[in-house]
Amino acid sequence: MTSGQINLRWLIVSPLTLLLGVLLLYTGIVGRTRQTKSKIPSSAASDAANEGVVEIPDVSGFQQVVALSDPHGMGDNLVHLLAACKIITPDGHWLADRTLLIVVGDSIDKGPQSLEIIDLWRILSVEALKNGSRVVVLLGNHEAEFLADPENKKAATLRDELKEKGLDIHDVTDFRRPRAQFLRAMPLAARVGKHWLFCHAGWVPRMPYANFVTKAQAVLRSGDYGNDFLLDPDSILEKRADKDGRKWWESASEVQELESRLIADGLYGVVFGHQPDAFGLSGEIGPYSLSDARLIKIDSGMSPEAGAHPGHLLRFTVPDELTHDKRPAHIFSSGFEPDSPELRTVPL
Numbered sequence: 001m002t003s004g005q006i007n008l009r010w011l012i013v014s015p016l017t018l019l020l021g022v023l024l025l026y027t028g029i030v031g032r033t034r035q036t037k038s039k040i041p042s043s044a045a046s047d048a049a050n051e052g053v054v055e056i057p058d059v060s061g062f063q064q065v066v067a068l069s070d071p072h073g074m075g076d077n078l079v080h081l082l083a084a085c086k087i088i089t090p091d092g093h094w095l096a097d098r099t100l101l102i103v104v105g106d107s108i109d110k111g112p113q114s115l116e117i118i119d120l121w122r123i124l125s126v127e128a129l130k131n132g133s134r135v136v137v138l139l140g141n142h143e144a145e146f147l148a149d150p151e152n153k154k155a156a157t158l159r160d161e162l163k164e165k166g167l168d169i170h171d172v173t174d175f176r177r178p179r180a181q182f183l184r185a186m187p188l189a190a191r192v193g194k195h196w197l198f199c200h201a202g203w204v205p206r207m208p209y210a211n212f213v214t215k216a217q218a219v220l221r222s223g224d225y226g227n228d229f230l231l232d233p234d235s236i237l238e239k240r241a242d243k244d245g246r247k248w249w250e251s252a253s254e255v256q257e258l259e260s261r262l263i264a265d266g267l268y269g270v271v272f273g274h275q276p277d278a279f280g281l282s283g284e285i286g287p288y289s290l291s292d293a294r295l296i297k298i299d300s301g302m303s304p305e306a307g308a309h310p311g312h313l314l315r316f317t318v319p320d321e322l323t324h325d326k327r328p329a330h331i332f333s334s335g336f337e338p339d340s341p342e343l344r345t346v347p348l
Contacts, residue, residue: 062133065316293327
């Protein structure tokens with residue numbers, strides 16, 4: 001083979017190599033461009049510690065189980081309610097002994113103090129443990145929608161709050177930062193005392209319970225907050241209406257279907273928020289049916305658009321009753337009526 005032949009072959013191959021190099025370079029640039037356009041940094045794309053569904057079958061160590069939902073950035077009202085109920089001090093530190101507090105989603109958006117509420121939950125989650133207590137803060141549709149797309153219109157007040165404090169959006173999206181870590185560790189639901197499920201919209205998915213737990217863990221650990229499992233109109237975070245556009249709690253067939261799924265999953269009841277006017281209980285909390293109390297809504301309309309009500313706390317004062325497949329006898333609502341400074345506790 002002559003040197004001339006070698007040179008000729010090089011002249012033929014060289015343009016092809018050059019073209020390939022250009023294509024590879026372009027692909028790399030596009031890939032980096034797409035990555036920088038991602039709403040959430042790749043370092044925050046998963047949370048291997050997210051439980052998906054928190055299981056608390058043994059409640060014997062607690063003297064009460066309490067729950068609230070949808071504080072929606074109304075931090076001052078939230079602290080006032082929890083302090084009046086002797087769960088925390090007026091300056092926002094844990095107080096109650098042997099108490100399980102479950103927050104059923106939508107801590108953020110709408111009101112002006114979303115960051116304060118996130119920080120409150122972070123502090124209380126640590127402090128409660130010293131009193132034999134526990135705080136479980138669940139994912140709501142607003143947290144999921146924000147983590148899926150921090151620029152969504154519902155998060156406008158949160159973005160304004162960040163701007164006012166001189167913070168960027170990554171403070172609550174980048175997993176390397178404490179607030180983002182807390183948000184991304186929020187589980188989808190909590191099963192308490194074996195027979196009660198706490199979840200944001202109350203609509204238990206149409207799948208066996210074991211499959212639901214597996215799916216919840218997989219979706220949250222992958223950081224796929226835009227998944228239909230979370231944000232579909234029929235999901236456990238978003239459900240409001242049936243296929244005909246009626247609110248699901250106004251449809252006897254929808255209620256019957258939900259209750260049938262609870263029974264099939266070995267559950268007695270579900271505690272949920274998301275809908276401040278469910279069951280015709282605007283500004284208060286309560287069950288769909290007083291006789292069996294299987295479905296209890298606890299969104300008391302704390303958000304500004306729902307009336308900025310001062311809030312209510314659901315209380316199970318005999319936690320052992322949550323381990324039995326029947327209506328608990330000791331369920332109470334503690335809260336404030338509009339324009340009334342007095343805390344009122346009533347049985348449900």
